[in-house]
Amino acid sequence: MPGPRYRAADEALLIVEPLDIFTAVFHRPSGITHLLNEPAPQILEALADEPLDAAALLDRLAGQYELDAVEGIEMLQARLDELEAAGLVDRL
16 A cells, blocks of 8 residues: 655745755745755655655656665655655645
């Protein structure tokens, strides 16, 4: 059975500004600016197109990063949990 799917917060709720090694994301509903580093901005970008579960997201990001299936899914789940807590990702 697949796990939960995730989607990025609606584009209208976010202002995204790439900086040097960070990406600043202003979350309009909370009024908080988050400074994200890789792979968090790439996760948001991948989830903007369609909701994905962690395994499908890992497959999508594997082209950009060398991710081992076990360590990659653990890292990805930790980032998804952080993004969800910040209100930048919704769990479906």
